[in-house]
Amino acid sequence: MFTNNFNNFILNTDSYKTSHWLQYPPNTEYVSSYIEARGGNNSFENVLFFGLQAYIKEYLSKPITQSDIDEAKTIFSAHGVPFNEAGWQRLIDKHQGYLPLRIQAVPEGMVIPTGQVLCQVVNTDPEFFWLTSYIETSLLRAIWYPSTVASLSYYCKQLIKAGLEKSADNLDSLPFKLHDFGARGVSSYESSALGGLAHLVNFLGTDTLSAIVAGNRWYGMSEEMSAFSIPAAEHSTMTAWGREYEADAYANMLSQFGEAGKTFAVVSDSYDLWKAIDNIWGGELKEQVKNTGGTLVIRPDSGDPIKVVREALQRLAAKFGTTLNTKGYKILPSYIRLIQGDGINPTSIQKILDAVTSAGFSTENITFGMGGGLLQQINRDTLGWAMKTSSARVDGYWRDVYKDPITSVSKRSKRGRLALVHHQGSYMTVREDELAEQNNILQDVFLNGELLIDDDLTTIRERTKH
Template sequence: MNALLPANPILNTDSYKTSHWLQYPPGTDAMLSYVESRGGRFDRLLWFGLQAILKEYLAQPISRAHIEEAEEVLRLHGVPFNRSGFDYLIERHGGHWPVEIRALPEGTVAPTGVPLLTIASTDPAAFWAVSYLETLLMRVWYPTTVATQSWHARRLIQRYLDKTADSAESLPFKLHDFGARGVSSYESAALGGMAHLVNFLGTDTLAALVAARRYYDAGPACAYSIPAAEHSTITSWGPQGEVDAYRNMLERFAKPGAVVAVVSDSYDIFHAVEKLWGGELRQQVIDSGATLVVRPDSGDPATIVSQVVQRLDAAFGSTVNSKGFKLLNHVRVIQGDGVNLNSMELILGGLSARGYSTDNVAFGMGGALLQQLDRDTQRFAMKCCAVRVNGSWREVFKAPVTDPGKRSKAGLLTTYRLADGSLQWGLQGQVPAGAEEALLPVWRHGELLLEQNFAQIRQRAAA
């Protein structure tokens, strides 16, 4: 995933994990753990991103060089190192982790509180590998949380399209990813941007396209963008040249059938809409045959978007659709500042209250989409639920008296799908009649068992 440094698989964990192989009861030879969202901002989540993490990190076999580096680093770091255990992984398993991972198909919309994946040891001599991999596997919280927020945004927009538009045909392009510059790394942009593309087709995060092609066989064109201005390309013309900057955008990009977006609040958004776009350049916009997308980029989003739409209506006119809502002629609006689910609801509600269709507006979301979330947004956790000691399976769980919400699940867990399509969790071998196992084998001993492509994942999420 274009990591800054080639990852040593042994060091892709937390320091305290390196001593855990010494801490389990004598006679332990098997372990099962699970990953779940224990709740959070949303009651349903969109599961995504595991395959990318497996391909990038778990597929890399441990080498002798990795062991030598890890031994030196960890000795100086002050923690134990399981040298014999890692030597064994090379000698017995070719450097691959002896684990099996079962997981929900990616793109599944699941309620919080059900296991999304389980990881089980497959070699009694290396049962400790399950816990050692927690740090790496837990990072699936990030693409899943981004995909979840994006999915809920899609549902919100669709609700307003259903109310105010003739169709939902425009839905895939209603939320554009502006987040690449607002995240902590290229890897975050790739994982988070790709997660957003499960739900939408618009992005300016090129890393997401690369990642979707590499990890999910998404093909060369899984998302799209358009020519768009930024403040520097407008303000470089100076205040007196603002209209010339806009005219240049039209001359360069406004062709019949094209869409071009122009940020228009560098000085005075209302002057730009009324006197420039709706005045001096009005006929050129109409004659171009393109759709001009005006972008306000400051002020209170709910207030400004409604005011801009109304002023554009006064300049360019509108038609009334079959549901009685107005659709602007020749122009649209995109809001890319201060966008989150709350502001989107206010903007869409305000437009519909004024008689305007949701088809008039699109959104760009940056930091709120890819960065303003963390592992606790959906309270992700990976917990051990069972170990085998001296040949007998033992339930493992935590139940802190100070926080019942952190109680973990116990036993040989699985997730199953009932006949009505709902997901529930239970114990292996005790799946109710008419239900089926929902966790599918996806990884074993360094091999991907279930290849999922982007088209399949999108279809599953949309359903």
């Protein structure tokens, strides 16, 4: 009878994995596998590693129980696949239900070129050689998704940083230049938590509250708050006033949130964005905007992002004026800015930045918001993630294990027990038995049920800067 226990780790795998303990060579003792981002069909040359600690705390810190085994036995029997009941029972009897595994990985937050080993797993008890591959489904998923979001966010940060270096006097605003709007666009609450938290490795702005909860749960914060947001309007709150009272809706926003030192955002394209900028914000409400003491952030939400952002800045400049920074680029008054949250991805970010600076405006004037493009429009192939067995000890001898398909060179896998080393200003994967005096960047993170490294988000954020 099913217990509906959604947290049964034995069931956190693919069906075909349940038969693999019967498929290894006789007298197999140890199986060693690694995870890498092989690289995808995109411009990402680097991967920002993130998410392993969350997985270990959430899934590997709890022991397998008798009820887990009983439930798995019932389900697998009905499902039509074998079940290694004796093996899991032995796990409880010998290891109190904790997995006899050693997991090594690069420190979270490190930025590593694609194609290099990032994580390595091997069993520590020869009776459980089958465990290494069994956890592939959950472990790979736990790493590829947050690491891909973190890598995408990091890539966008480099684009925006270059824009600021070109057109702004400093980089003070960079941590808030890409805001996460993705919570509603992902497949689950856990996805929003993991993806949103991965974004916060690079930035401080989010509307994904689950990311803050996740940060506190899995990466104990050393700061009081890991991310920030502002009051903001949506179309329903603006259009509820009616088209003829659009100015009143905006005036209410100024009245409710226009305080000294405060920032708030107002979506302004419910009807006619250009009328809103020229006649309402820059006309009827101009003096109120100037005198709030805070900052109004106008948000377009439709049209061609490149054209809309450029024209919006030009119209705002005509109504509110600009000053020139030391690099000769125009800056709107500090009380008014622009955020573009529609149609944002790495390609559009770069095009918008180019259009903005070509028009003579500093990147300081604009912030970006990213939703599904940040947290959902990625998959395992975005960076070519894979977990492969590379070595096994059989009858007391280690042997290389690899695939080398003649039909796909890109799927050729690595061989042997692996290590990652510094090499000519970058990183390179080598065999562990060829390390010699080189330092292995892979660190022991998990051993036989125990988390060995517990980093906070602040530490991880600092690593991205090196």
